[in-house]
Amino acid sequence: MCQRGERQAFEVLVRRYMKRAYQIAFDFTRDGEEAKDLSQEAFLRAYSQIRHFDQRSTFYTWFYRIVVNLCIDHLRRRARIPWERLDGKNQQSAGEEAMGDTSSTPDQEAIAGEVKRRLGTALGTLPGKQRTAFLLRNHHGLSITEIAKVMQTTEGTVRVHLHRAVAALRQSLAELV
Numbered sequence: 001m002c003q004r005g006e007r008q009a010f011e012v013l014v015r016r017y018m019k020r021a022y023q024i025a026f027d028f029t030r031d032g033e034e035a036k037d038l039s040q041e042a043f044l045r046a047y048s049q050i051r052h053f054d055q056r057s058t059f060y061t062w063f064y065r066i067v068v069n070l071c072i073d074h075l076r077r078r079a080r081i082p083w084e085r086l087d088g089k090n091q092q093s094a095g096e097e098a099m100g101d102t103s104s105t106p107d108q109e110a111i112a113g114e115v116k117r118r119l120g121t122a123l124g125t126l127p128g129k130q131r132t133a134f135l136l137r138n139h140h141g142l143s144i145t146e147i148a149k150v151m152q153t154t155e156g157t158v159r160v161h162l163h164r165a166v167a168a169l170r171q172s173l174a175e176l177v
Contacts (some may be wrong), residue, residue: 028071
């Protein structure tokens with residue numbers, strides 16, 4: 001229905017995938033406004049290119065490839081490393097807000113803040129493909145097969161990226177454990 005240009009059918013897809021698109025964009029940019037702009041741009045591109053969707057994969061993986069590509073292109077244009085602003089001035093993601101516990105002590109909050117800071121720094125040092133695979137798997141819950149489709153690579157390559165990302169993060173965060 002969407003491929004025939006039916007606007008209402010596409011609106012259903014927007015409602016279904018908007019939060020996910022925003023979260024992926026936020027994971028790359030760590031900026032709420034940029035994430036909103038990128039997720040909206042992804043839907044515009046998907047709408048204009050929907051006729052080229054060949055249904056060999058799910059809409060989900062096809063659309064996420066659009067989001068990831070937009071984010072990578074955006075970061076290249078800005079020539080910056082994601083997660084550079086971890087000083088509390090960024091907008092919190094939905095996951096971070098949900099983790100917040102109003103009954104925690106100042107010491108617990110300080111420790112949690114330090115863990116978030118170090119994790120963000122460690123994620124920021126990962127090579128792009130490792131970071132992308134790690135976030136899609138661990139933050140967004142995609143399967144190895146879905147990640148391979150999104151990243152346009154083999155499942156074996158995804159496993160290698162994930163293994164290397166986890167090893168690098170373990171090494172970076174070893175003193176916290």
